[in-house]
Amino acid sequence: MLSKYRILLPVVSLAVLLALTFWMQPRAMSYFGLNLLFNLAVPIALATIAQMLIIMVNDIDLSLGAFVSLVACVTATYLNDTPALGLLILVALVLGYAAMGAVIHVLDLPAIVVTLGMSFVWGGLALFILPTPGGAAPGWLRAVMTVKPPLMPMAVVAAIVIAAVTHLLVIRSGIGTVLRGVGGNARSIARAGWNVAQLKALAYGLAGLFGVLAGMALVGLTTSADANIALRYTLLSIAGVILGGGEFIGGKVSPVGAVIGALTLTLAASFLSFLRLSPDWQIGAQGAILILVLTARLLFSRRGAAA
Amino acid sequence: MSGFAKPWLWAWIAAGAAFAATLGLTAGRGAGELAYAAMSFGAFAAIVGMGQMLVITLGPGNVDLSIPACMTLAGTLALKVMGSDPGTAWLGLAVALATGLGVGLANFALIWLLRLPPIIATLAASLIYQSLAIWSNRGLRIKPPEGLADFATGRMLGVPNVAWVALLLALATWVMLERSVWGRWLLASGQNLRAARLAGVPVQAVRAATYVAVAVFAALAGYLLASFSGGAALNMGAEYLLMSIAVVVIGGSSIAGGNSNVPGVLGAALFMFLVVSMLNSYGAGAGVKSVLTGAIIIAIVIAASARRSRP
Amino acid sequence: MNHDDNAPVVALTRAARHFGPVKALDGVSLSVAPGDCLGLVGHNGAGKSTLVNLINGTFGPSAGEVTFPGGAEGVRSVFQELSLCPNLTVAENLRIAHPNLKGFGWRRAARAEIRESLDRVFPGHGIDPDAEVDSLSIAQRQMVEIAIGFAPRGGRARLVILDEPTSSLDAGIAEQLLSHVTGFCAAGGAVIFISHMLGEVFAVASRIVVLKDGRVVADRPADDFTRSGLVDAMGHVATEAVAQQAARSEPGAVVIHTPNGLEARQGEVVGLSGLAGHGQAAELARLYFSQTSDWRAGRAAQAVFVAGDRPRDGVLPLWSILRNISISVLPRDAKRGLVDRAAESRLAQEWKARIGIRTDDLDNPILSLSGGNQQKVLFARALASDAAVVVMDDPMRGVDVGTKQDVYAMIRAEAAKGRTFLWYSTETEEVCQCDRVFVFRNGAISAELTGAEITEERILEASFEMQEAS
């Protein structure tokens, strides 16, 4: 019952914001305009999905932004110069994420701490690779991110594809169901004979995979990288998951919502720049709009359920 | 609780090791200087860390991301009100603490009235506080009154004054957590909010007080830091976001809530300063420094938890 | 699968399990054959749940062995504490227990299987396989868990262990379960049935095993036991009908009156009854919240709460037994806001003795106690306070017979001193001991009974929809 409302709020907030944006800036209502509004939301959506996969198993990832930055650095250097080595590194990074999940479970460590520590590690590695901004996006990646499909701009197509694939993976598939179960009640999953360490490794590994995709997509758009390029994705992705109707504990997440949450966050920033506020208040207005959008949750929250 | 190995020990051991490793470079010369610097700068991390610890004790999902913005806002407003005039230190302190009170109440209002998850609420609110700080002073750096600056950089019995402040605050926090009814209420709320409420704990009052406390701690740290470093800067709190969380977890408090640890926060605050100093002293580049810091944090957490789960 | 009908499904030989110094199980030998319905009884902390965990492999034995001559498949457990994933739907929860459900269309198969199993065990259950478990009542969750236990799941259930399965079911639904268990065993399945409701055990068990302090003290066909004999074997003197109606004092002034019509006087024990999930628990929670504050807690609370759903509403899991007992009375004994630790430990020692919490050290974590003993801690927490109103939400869930009698007596004594009790229970037997009973139906009060009107028939009558006219 709740899961149905969970998706309603993000959809409504995005629609309202989009309508307001179109009203203020009719130019945005075009193939070209939509692409400009949303193409930088694609890597954010991928990162939000990665964060969602971690939140789904009741953990939280404070290292995601640093990880995406590292991936961006690898993509703009090794993947471009020596593709085979670059690919190898990226695969190793995904495996590293999976290992992190397993270690967190087996040693019963708090994820927030381990990922906090890992954020320094990823950040340091990124600085090794690119001590100064630079590198270049591989041509094919640039082509993928700037392709102009018919009817709908790349950004919209990508968002729909990401949402559909992850919905199938997380909500519809059997293994996705079990992974959500880990967030709901890990003990009963273990009692049913599943190896929870493996499941956590899988969830983290998938998160790593989406983190890698986020980093690659980002480089495809920006054409180059630096060690700090995606640091804000950590908090942005958390906000996106929550905006998308997810909850921090209990395995209650919505991939479609997460993608919409990422789009909403991106759009909110654009909407504000169309408002032309005084520079003093531009930063604060971002906070205010975040609060405003989330306040709509109140309308849907179960009244009286909380203590 | 009794019977447990002491998880806070690890932070102190690590701090000691970093201290020794740094002095290994100089064959022991400069020990006093290094200890003094660690206490000075550790004090700020300790103060915000204790605030963050109280919030984290409230249970999963509770964390205050507005600490840097609150530090900046409090520092900015206090220094602006004082305007370098002698004898205004107490007025400035009052303004800073009032700012903390306001920030804490605003944060809690968002969390309670609008039912926003604390992470998001404090993150969004911090952007507004940042704007307020920019608007109020446009980044101008006003010097603290001379007496206040002398106090903030001064020492008593060889220990920096700011460290004394942190120590007193730690003592008060420890008594509050371990001996007072409020502390029990806080710990109970952190384990299971609903069960605590049904056991008669006034949970909303506890939560409100906690969010106010962290903001007041941050405001005090901002006031002291601005006085210590010769004026408030718009970015002066930035590094205390991750720092405040790191010192809590390195200090051995359970991130799952309901369990916290004051001595650990103090040790971890010293450690966070000393480890950077150690790596700087060994001439590590930014990348190496970052990787090693991360690795050491994880190692400490593993060591502390391995000790805990095998009683 | 082994088709030798005489081979036991599971056999324990001198199996033991120790937790540090605690001998939860101390050399138990036991076997369960196909067609057996084994009733397992014993006081709180006797080792029943530990035995279950040995059989289903949650942990291994410290000594002795557990063997499955016909293989371990088809051995199912329904645990004492609910263990579904609340964020998943009913059908998805079946998928968790049934890893072989794969490929396209698994949802449809899962939905069909759980619906069929629910229909078979609880005809007319009204549970939607696509409902999230979160949105179900505690009784419905229990039903789902039982149905998953009995579902084929790609094979056939051979042994189903039910650890206090009826503790949150009302009488009608429990009846359905019992008849299903009987049928299941008649068809060659085996069941281990754990319950503190001896009536149920007599109704289904072909054999009864009595555990006491980790040892088997009796293992005989059910017909060889009498009710009092069974209680004797468990180690409690039957204090049946303690002071039934005896010390009933004159009720005082009205202390509680809710908009719903619920009324209670000083010194009264007021029962809330009706079918499970008809708004009693919600009414109690509302009442408790209205009597206490989110924001203030004075020296003396007006009301205290005894939770039945322990993990959700009662236990503070990181704390010791001591701290769990004292949390509600801290403000009363505090000096200048500081906890009086001497008074705290005195109080806890006193209640450990009074209510018989089975532990050697009150500083042990609360989770080391058995379910029933945790419940006693919650009683101690409430009764230790001076609150005038005690709100009890199905508080006898999983409490053994002996303790129940002690607690009944304690409640009576406290009521005589002027306290008011509001007591929701799924057991009609308990409700019948009250001074006044409100029966709930569909979230509203359908009858108020007092004195001699309080009978099982009147309560049942008011619980179900009755055609008023005819």
Add this chain to the structure above:
Amino acid sequence: ESHLADTADKRIALSNNYAGNSWRQAMLQTWEETATQAVADGVVAAADAFTTSENQATEQAAQIQNMILQGYDAIVVNAASPSALNGAVKEACDAGVTVVSFDGIVTEPCAWRIAVDFAAMGKEEVDYLATRLPDGGKLLEIRGLAGVFVDDEISKGIHAGVDEHKQFEIVGSVHGDWAQDVAQKAVAGVLPSLPDVVGVVTQGGDGYGAAQAFEAAGRPTPLIVLGNRQDELKWWAEQRDANGYETMSLSIAPGVASLAFWVAQQILAGEEVPKDLTVPFLKITQDGLDAALESTPEGSVANVSYALDDAQSVIAAAK
């Protein structure tokens, strides 16, 4: 003069990635003053300033894309990254928008660059030390924010200078993140393990913090090359009056934003402008200290505001 009227209906936007220090605040202030005047005079139709909420290239890229949508004719950008904005900048150019980058410049060829030679600035610090301390000695380097272009450039210049003047050796290097409290902390942590230091090379904004750290550690104050913050300059003046302390301040004037504004206006007006322009950095010597202090507001940074003439002469110089 005739060029002024040509741009009366043009709109210019400032894309800024950070507002969290006094330099950026002064930059925004200068922009606002120049822009308000220019709009009032009818030179341009609008000149709005935008700041991202986070100092990140991704946010700034999105901001630039929004400016394209809003139909600005020119975008003046102080970039978070020299290359990570290239995608967005290219999109702007393709949409017919003039892009002028300054301070933090972008490498995308279609944009104009008003650059400061940061490497030369770093080298000049060491050159200056060589004149003051002919015997050489050990130096402490305070760097900025790791992974950022400007930090790397200045540091490269400093190291090039040290290579040239063999009498100097860098014995310690810490990151002060261009924030004086961070610099103070980093220096305090590394000082105990350092031998005697004769000079400190900085990137501006962190000299005062370094001085405080030396003082707290009870060490003699070395020769610190300063930045342009007012508190640094004031401290310098106090030291000079007390004990004849002598040093130099090197920095970029935040007013370069106004130069960028005028360059953008000139491009819009159809003026032929080379893609690469250079501005000199702001240098304050012992002699100019009092004048600089006088013209700098309390708590702010030393600044120079540029007018149309300045822009025209910079453009002419580059041709």
